[in-house]
Structures are given as structure tokens and as C-alpha cells.
Amino acid sequence: MSASVDPDRSEWDVIVLGGAAAGENAAQYATQFSGLDAVIVEQGLVGGECSYWACMPSKALLRPVEVLSAARDLPGVSELIGDRALDSKAVLARRDTVVKHLDDSSQVQWALGVGIDIVRGRGRLDGERAVVVVDSAGRERRLTARHAVVLDTGSTPFIPSVPGLREARPWVSRDVTNLHDVPTRVVVLGGGVVACEAATWLNGLGAETTVVHRGERVLAKNEPFVSDLVVGSFRESEVGVRLRTSVTSVRRADVNRAGVGHLHGGELTMTLSGGDMITADEIVVATGRTANSEGIGLETVGLDPGGPVNVDDHMTVTGVAGDWLYAIGDLCGRALLTHMGKYQARIAGNVIAARAAGRPLGDGPFTPYADVADHDLVPQVIFTDPEIGLVGLTEAQARARNLDVEVVEYDLAALAGTYVLRDNYVGRAKLVLDRSADVVVGATFAGTGVAELTHSATMAVVAKIPVPVLWHVVPSYPTVSEAWLRLLETLNAVRHT
Numbered sequence: 001m002s003a004s005v006d007p008d009r010s011e012w013d014v015i016v017l018g019g020a021a022a023g024e025n026a027a028q029y030a031t032q033f034s035g036l037d038a039v040i041v042e043q044g045l046v047g048g049e050c051s052y053w054a055c056m057p058s059k060a061l062l063r064p065v066e067v068l069s070a071a072r073d074l075p076g077v078s079e080l081i082g083d084r085a086l087d088s089k090a091v092l093a094r095r096d097t098v099v100k101h102l103d104d105s106s107q108v109q110w111a112l113g114v115g116i117d118i119v120r121g122r123g124r125l126d127g128e129r130a131v132v133v134v135d136s137a138g139r140e141r142r143l144t145a146r147h148a149v150v151l152d153t154g155s156t157p158f159i160p161s162v163p164g165l166r167e168a169r170p171w172v173s174r175d176v177t178n179l180h181d182v183p184t185r186v187v188v189l190g191g192g193v194v195a196c197e198a199a200t201w202l203n204g205l206g207a208e209t210t211v212v213h214r215g216e217r218v219l220a221k222n223e224p225f226v227s228d229l230v231v232g233s234f235r236e237s238e239v240g241v242r243l244r245t246s247v248t249s250v251r252r253a254d255v256n257r258a259g260v261g262h263l264h265g266g267e268l269t270m271t272l273s274g275g276d277m278i279t280a281d282e283i284v285v286a287t288g289r290t291a292n293s294e295g296i297g298l299e300t301v302g303l304d305p306g307g308p309v310n311v312d313d314h315m316t317v318t319g320v321a322g323d324w325l326y327a328i329g330d331l332c333g334r335a336l337l338t339h340m341g342k343y344q345a346r347i348a349g350n351v352i353a354a355r356a357a358g359r360p361l362g363d364g365p366f367t368p369y370a371d372v373a374d375h376d377l378v379p380q381v382i383f384t385d386p387e388i389g390l391v392g393l394t395e396a397q398a399r400a401r402n403l404d405v406e407v408v409e410y411d412l413a414a415l416a417g418t419y420v421l422r423d424n425y426v427g428r429a430k431l432v433l434d435r436s437a438d439v440v441v442g443a444t445f446a447g448t449g450v451a452e453l454t455h456s457a458t459m460a461v462v463a464k465i466p467v468p469v470l471w472h473v474v475p476s477y478p479t480v481s482e483a484w485l486r487l488l489e490t491l492n493a494v495r496h497t
């Protein structure tokens with residue numbers, strides 16, 4: 001949808017550079033009760049990576065895999081399925097619906113409906129409070145902000161410098177979430193969230209999938225049992241896993257110019273560290289992301305491009321005088337997650353509105369104007385099979401912070417709530433406590449149905465609910481939330497031995 005505003009207009013209170021969900025939130029929070037106005041500058045689709053090429057399509061591809069996995073473990077349903085595979089055509093069609101067929105009309109309408117303008121084009125800072133936008137026809141337009149500029153330009157996949165890899169036109173996250181061709185054989189390079197989720201849906205769609213990861217564990221930032229369970233499940237579902245292995249060279253004889261999600265050429269041959277060769281029809285590179293800080297004019301305000309843009313807890317860019325420049329989302333490098341980018345955006349928007357009105361930002365542990373959650377309180381769900389839900393610190397992180405660490409673990413398969421969910425339930429839960437404060441500082445759950453459990457842990461960790469109070473937070477029977485009670489009972493038993 002073409003979004004347009006008065007072509008002669010050049011000044012707003014707030015300019016948001018990058019119209020992802022976070023950018024939309026920043027504009028909304030800055031303007032909704034303040035009387036300020038805002039414009040979003042977007043070079044692609046309003047809604048950004050998450051709506052079209054990341055969270056939403058990936059979760060649309062993973063949900064059928066999860067449902068099939070659970071159904072296979074439910075007598076009465078499993079007989080109906082037999083050994084049938086997913087209908088990949090139908091799965092991809094639903095994915096297309098979820099990403100609105102890459103049409104951002106509804107998001108543009110929302111923005112215009114709440115009075116936020118949109119200017120299409122590639123923007124860059126041009127000195128204090130100014131942004132130059134170049135549209136698809138090459139025309140330049142200079143916008144100025146009376147109060148603030150918010151940077152929300154996101155991140156792009158990092159491609160390691162392996163001989164032949166770039167030339168082979170590997171798939172990156174946009175290809176694998178928006179795939180149209182299901183490769184017969186695929187190698188997924190990396191062991192993080194994107195790699196593990198992608199391997200899950202590629203395998204679910206019938207691709208012969210191999211994960212190649214240089215580390216000892218996948219999802220290595222998390223509790224070690226997370227990797228054990230996910231790798232165990234990969235192996236059980238015949239996903240190849242090559243740990244402590246790198247790709248040292250890639251060769252693809254015929255590379256084509258096919259678009260996003262189509263095979264980018266013929267067979268690939270990869271040499272692995274150790275000398276093994278592996279052939280595949282596609283390779284997915286999921287080895288991390290780089291902040292989009294180049295080419296956005298940072299040097300015009302005295303900052304060095306490259307790497308994340310540093311901010312303080314008011315999401316105000318450090319090293320620029322005048323408190324007018326903000327950065328949120330992947331660009332600021334705090335937590336590369338949509339919900340955290342949107343949280344940062346709410347903070348930035350509140351701060352902009354307060355500063356414009358001359359209101360003090362105040363202090364105290366919880367104000368609308370300061371980022372608290374990025375400091376050891378980040379929640380995340382990883383939609384592998386089993387699902388992983390986590391928040392706060394791992395045991396290793398808590399020990400590194402010299403907390404008085406106490407841990408407790410529980411086998412989630414032993415709950416009535418999981419017993420009725422499916423046969424052969426595999427899962428685990430772990431709490432990390434600060435013993436001296438008697439509060440939970442981290443939680444990790446693995447297993448079917450834990451995604452929705454994560455928020456209860458987030459409340460406990462953020463609100464520092466004391467353990468004696470948690471005993472009165474009664475979980476409904478029979479649900480996966482009984483994990484809480486069993487963890488407390490286990491903790492009690494440990495404390496009495």
C-alpha cells in the first residue's frame with residue numbers, strides 16, 4: 001500500500017527511522033497522550049522483519065510441526081495420522097496468509113488511523129534532528145524533527161567468511177522463513193535459536209536436515225539441559241547434528257538469481273573441519289546478526305557506524321548531546337527479540353513525550369521511563385520440539401554475578417498436567433534462586449506447553465516474589481504450571497536435608 005503524506009511537509013515532532021513493530025510502538029507511545037505528531041520512515045514493509053520474515057512466518061511453520069508431534073503421541077488421534085507427513089503445500093499457504101502475502105496495508109492503515117504518518121524510502125541522519133529520505137525513484141526529501149529521532153533499523157544476517165559460501169548464495173533467515181521450495185537435503189549452519197527453529201520446521205516439511213555447529217552445544221547461552229533435549233529430539237527425528245564442526249569451504253557449480261525462498265542453484269558440496277564432505281540442495285546460514293548501523297548517517301552526528309548503537313536506560317543514544325536521538329530494537333543490541341524491542345520502544349516513546357512536556361523522568365526501580373527488563377530479566381520462548389521457555393539468569397550467569405546461588409530442577413514428565421497432554425512427554429524445569437534474598441532470579445522450562453508458562457516465571461523474577469509467597473500461588477490441576485509446586489517441594493526437600 002502506498003503511504004503518503006503531504007509531499008511538502010517537512011517537519012514533525014518525532015521521526016522514527018525504520019517502521020518495524022518497535023518503531024510503530026515508539027511513534028504510538030510518543031504521540032498517544034502528548035499532542036505530539038510523528039512520522040515513520042520505512043524503506044520496505046511497515047511491520048518490519050518480525051511480521052513478514054522472522055517471528056510470524058517461523059511460528060506459522062512451526063505450529064503444524066508441534067501439533068503433529070503431539071498428535072502422534074495421543075492414542076485415538078495417532079491412528080488417524082499413521083505415518084503421514086505434513087501437507088507442506090497447505091503449511092506454506094497458511095504461512096503466506098500469516099505474513100499477509102507480504103502486503104503491509106493493514107499496518108499502514110493502523111498507523112495512519114492513529115495519526116502517525118508514513119514516508120516510504122531509505123532514510124539517513126543528516127545532522128541534529130534531521131533525516132534525509134531517498135525514495136524508490138531516487139528523489140530526496142529532508143525531514144526535521146522538533147523533538148526526537150528514533151532509530152529502529154534492525155539487523156541483518158551475518159555471513160561468516162568461509163571460502164565459497166557467499167558466492168554460493170546461501171539461504172538466510174528471509175529465505176528459510178519464506179521458503180517456496182522445500183530442499184530435498186539441507187544443511188543449517190549455526191546452533192542458535194534461528195538455526196534450531198529452522199531445522200525443526202525444515203525437517204517437519206520433509207527436508208533431510210543436518211545442523212552443523214562449531215560449538216559443543218546448541219542454544220549454548222541457556223541451561224545445558226536445553227541443548228541435550230533439543231539435540232536428543234533432533235536425533236530422534238533424524239535431523240543430523242554435527243557439533244564441534246565448521247564448514248571450511250563451499251562449492252556450488254551453478255548459482256542462479258532465483259528470488260527469496262527458492263533454491264539458489266544446484267547441488268552444494270561442503271567440506272567440514274575434519275575433512276568430511278557433505279552435499280545438499282541448500283544451505284541456511286544462521287550464524288548471528290549484525291546491527292544495521294551502516295549507511296544511516298551516524299557519522300553526521302559524531303558517531304561511528306558499525307556495531308550496535310549504544311543507549312542509556314532511557315533508550316537515548318550515548319555520545320550525542322541534547323537528548324534528541326534514541327535507538328531501539330536489534331540496532332541497540334540489548335536483546336534481539338521483538339518483545340524486547342517493543343518494550344524499549346514503549347520506554348523511548350514515554351521518555352520523548354515526557355521530555356517534550358518538560359516533565360522530569362524521575363527515578364525509582366520501576367518508572368515508565370527506564371529500561372529495567374534488559375538487565376537480567378529478559379524472557380524468551382524458543383519454539384523447538386520440545387519448546388523452551390526461559391527468563392532471567394542461568395545458573396552459570398548467576399554464579400558469574402557472585403549471587404548466593406541455589407538451584408532446583410524437576411522432571412516435567414512426572415506431572416499430572418503433562419501426563420494428560422501427551423504420551424512420552426519429555427521435559428525439564430530449573431529454577432535459579434538467590435538464596436540470601438529468597439527469590440527466583442532465573443527459570444528455564446523445556447517441554448510441550450511451556451511457552452505459556454514463561455510469563456508466570458517472568459512475573460516471579462521481575463517482581464522478585466519471595467519464595468514464601470510463591471507457596472500461595474496455587475497452580476490449577478492438572479496443568480503444566482504444577483511445575484511451580486513441584487519445584488518448590490523439591491527446594492523444600494533440599495533445604496531440609
Ligand SMILES: Cc1cc2nc3c(=O)[nH]c(=O)nc-3n(C[C@H](O)[C@H](O)[C@H](O)COP(=O)(O)OP(=O)(O)OC[C@H]3O[C@@H](n4cnc5c(N)ncnc54)[C@H](O)[C@@H]3O)c2cc1C
Pocket residue numbers: 017018019020021022023041042043044045046047048049050053054055056058059121122123124152153154155173177194292295296328329330331335336337338339340341
Ligand atoms: C527467523 C527469525 C525468527 C525470529 N523469531 C522471533 C520470535 O519468535 N520472537 C521474538 O521475539 N523475536 C524473534 N526474532 C527476532 C526478531 O525478529 C527481531 O528481534 C526483530 O524483528 C527486531 O526488530 P527491530 O525493530 O529491531 O527491526 P527489524 O524488524 O529488523 O526492522 C527494521 C526496519 O527498518 C527498516 N529500515 C532499515 N534501515 C532503514 C533505512 N535506512 N531507512 C528506512 N527504513 C529502514 C527495515 O526495512 C525494517 O522494516 C526472530 C528473528 C529471526 C531472524
